Amino acid sequence: MNISVTMQDKKTFIRWFLDNYQLKRRESVWILNYLINHDSFLDNVHFIREARFSPRGIIISAHCSDEVPFRFYKDNIVTTDAEKSFHDIRMNKKDPVYIQLNFKNSHQSMEYVAVLEDNPFLPEDHYVTKEDRQLAAKLLDASHYQYKKKKLQEAIDLALDKRDEDKFRLLSKAMRQLKEEAEDKIEHI
Numbered sequence: 001m002n003i004s005v006t007m008q009d010k011k012t013f014i015r016w017f018l019d020n021y022q023l024k025r026r027e028s029v030w031i032l033n034y035l036i037n038h039d040s041f042l043d044n045v046h047f048i049r050e051a052r053f054s055p056r057g058i059i060i061s062a063h064c065s066d067e068v069p070f071r072f073y074k075d076n077i078v079t080t081d082a083e084k085s086f087h088d089i090r091m092n093k094k095d096p097v098y099i100q101l102n103f104k105n106s107h108q109s110m111e112y113v114a115v116l117e118d119n120p121f122l123p124e125d126h127y128v129t130k131e132d133r134q135l136a137a138k139l140l141d142a143s144h145y146q147y148k149k150k151k152l153q154e155a156i157d158l159a160l161d162k163r164d165e166d167k168f169r170l171l172s173k174a175m176r177q178l179k180e181e182a183e184d185k186i187e188h189i
Helices: 005-018 026-037 081-090 110-115 131-160 165-185
Strands: 045-047 058-061 070-074 075-077 097-103
Touching: 005 026, 005 045, 005 110, 026 058, 026 081, 070 081, 131 165
Parallel strands: 045 097, 058 097
Antiparallel strands: 058 070, 070 075
């Protein structure tokens, strides 16, 4: 999705969107129509997902969506006042604005995907779930255990080769402790 989206592509998409969806707030229609009619703004308009993470983002929803009707994010301020956001867009036309559109099957819309850009403000781990983190921790624990076990086994083998009984007993005790700790900590994945 890191392709350059032309101004004409954006205009065509916005017209298509307005022709095919009824928006929850009439001010949203005003904003989108204003963008179509002012080329200088469209250069700085980017359609993204998760606009709430951007420094200047707008969320607009169609009636077919269960999402909020309208949100404007600027730095750490959030408002539902579409007129204030419209004023901000007009006054700061050189600043990028990131728009998220919510409508039924938006993820499957070829028209939307054609203008959709990557969100550069999205946290890297945004799509990582709690279960993913837990699984990663288990895998890391299992890997760490296998590494320690291998190193201990190599040291035990070396102690046996050298016929060092004291070292063998010490390392064997360490191996038993490692296995006991692992039983408590590591589940089979």
